[in-house]
Amino acid sequence: MTTVICPYCFERSQAARLPYRCLMSRTGLRGGTPCDPERDDLWAGFTGGTAAPSAYMRGPVFPAPRTMPWSRGGGRAECPRCGVASPVRVCAGCHSDLPSDYCSQDSRIIALIGAKASGKSTYVSVLVNELRHRVGQSYGASLAAMGDETQRRDREMAEDLYERLRLPGTTRPAATGFNDPLLYRLSLPRQGRDGSRHTALVFFDAAGEDLKSAEALNRYTQYLSAADGIVLLVDPLQMGAVRDALPGDGGPPMPSRETPALQIASDVATQLRSHGKGGSRGRVDTPLAVAVTKTDTLRGLLDPHSPLLRNTPHAGGRFDEVDRLAVHEETRSLLEGWDSGALWRQLERDYSTVSLFGLSALGSPPPSDAPADAPPSGPQPVRVEDPLLWLLGRRGLIPVAKPPREGTGGTAA
Template sequence: MKLSYVCPFCFSEHPIGDVEFACESRMICAKRDASGNVVGAPGAGEPDEKMRQYKHLNTAPIGPHHFRAPKTPKFSMPDSAVCDWCRQTSRTRVCPSCHNVLPSTIDSDEAMIISLIGTRGSGKSTYVGVLIHEMMKKLFHPFHGTFQLYGSEDQREYRSRFEDFLYSGQPIPQTTSHLVGNTMTENRPILGMLKMESGSFFNKVKPKMLVFFDSAGEDWTSQDTVNVVAKYVAESAGIVFLIDPLANRAVRSSIGDDTSIRASISADYESDSDPSVVIQHVANLIRNQKGLKENQKIGIPVAAAFSKLDVLEDKGLLPPGSALSQPSPHVQRGSFDEADASAVDQEMRGLLSAWDAVDFIDMLNMNYTTNHCFAFSAYGREPASDGTIAPPVPKRIEDAMFWLLHLNNVL
């Protein structure tokens, strides 16, 4: 029995019966006094202070009237309530902390929150944009499943932040930090619904809400800004930690003077952008949020995924017979291939040792009970000389996500 839920927008946790409703009869809804007399203009709504706080606005936006059911049950979530202003029934459930509309399955299905972490230039936005596209188009077909973005706002967010750039030949702009000066900004997570056939005798469909939280690289370069997005990461079912291998001095030295490759190195690699430093910051954050001691490992599984696999392959930086040079086998087989995942993990750890990055491996093992290394290419090819990019042909972009879904008993 589900006794609590986590809002997939503000990530606050509530008892299962703690929910508000937004009036659906906006045009006729008017404020009333204690005697039931109309004292407000129909359709005027009311200032939404909860949404102001969530979006970090200077003034509260005008929204619908919000209200609660007469009784708050302990073991279930009410599916409707009558507006105390206009007496009309509403089925639009909203989070009492931020007033975002909750998914319809919030009371029955667990949301799987995926946090994407990495420093500037590691390709987080490109990764999530291409990954979502591939998930919607083909990745789950062999598993008898489908993936679609949850609602119209999620679809608009995906198109404006990712698809309009990726599939029109332009790179995605850098993600805006949550902290601009001393001002917070909103970076709305993207929600999607994964539906899988159960494979049981009754062949039921199992829905799973996936929540993708993408943050700017600079959000992770100091403990102060890390604290801004603490609640998102601490509630994660899995973390994809994205690393640009070109940030490694040994890798850059092996590449030499290839100007086309060096042009893709967009960040100045300060010490606080080092992957080992950032992943330790994140570990400190999670321990603080969950009340863990320094000697306790973190149970959230971490996929350390190295981008720009095409560069490593093209420049001969992969070992002979490399598992990474082979196509990912999971989709072709219609099941998660643990042997392939193990081979990829061992190969990446070997490469990290060769690149004098053993400290990163040690940091992973010291802080996280379950961790795995991957490599992928989101674009699958280099940009053209004029900076334009052909439509992505990703390689192994699904591996880290499939591993997390496998650990969470979805695949």
């Protein structure tokens, strides 16, 4: 049975039970009259009702028939009023239309959080590109954008960053607009069997400021509590120790001070605990990947042999646990030297399953004379895929090469 989590309100339901929306079509009528649009109060309420009244006049919603003739109907059901078969599924909780291919696979929600300008939008754009190319090739995976809206934004993101070499602009906060999730279908070969296994991945590229406003944080919390895993991006240039260690002149331009990662991590843990995600000793059970971004700026502070400076080859199409632990230890020793190690202590206190990562989406800083541009050679990412692959590996979705003996590393991960 396929379980679908609505990517808009995060209600969980069985795919077969999702209601339908009538197409109001004049073709295929069986003697009756076509349905008229009617005001969708549930959906209007969910979206805040800020659009023009005509936007809320939609095809009537009707429940899924009790016995679904999947094989015959191809996922369509006949509207009880006009008799025309419709393929459009909606969420029962919020009446948002769901892309048709979203409903035929289990959903995995990977939540992405991080302070303003920590690099979330750049990361998503580069991650998607890597999953399609280098990483996709190693694992035999493919990634497809689902639904018109994600397809449009997916194209725009790729054109901006990879063709025009423009960095993403600052993301609009949810309070002033509706930030839709990005919906992808990740297809991976079934381990030890023929065929592939499809998983819907839901990313929300929220604005950094959203973590500050209570209303936006509420929606965020629903997203976080539905998540199978959370990726927290940490901008090293926000750490006092890093700012002091990097050269003032000729070094990367310093961003203005934003909400500390430590505070985001602890606020999120508080919210998740209040949603029943607290496990033993009050630590949150949701796996948390903490990734230090922009590691290209740290080159001068790292050993030339640091695992953070190169990609892992994903030999044999497996995620290498030994390599992950090396990255975790290296990042942990960095964090312990920054701001008295407060972030790592807070993470250990709040989360039962944490793994640390370091990544660079761009591979080198934006040109100093054109800070809104990507480096002239385009993004040359380092380790952007690791946090997601770790989370997928934990769920058994990709093969993992385990260390010879378990129990090394001493992390909770």
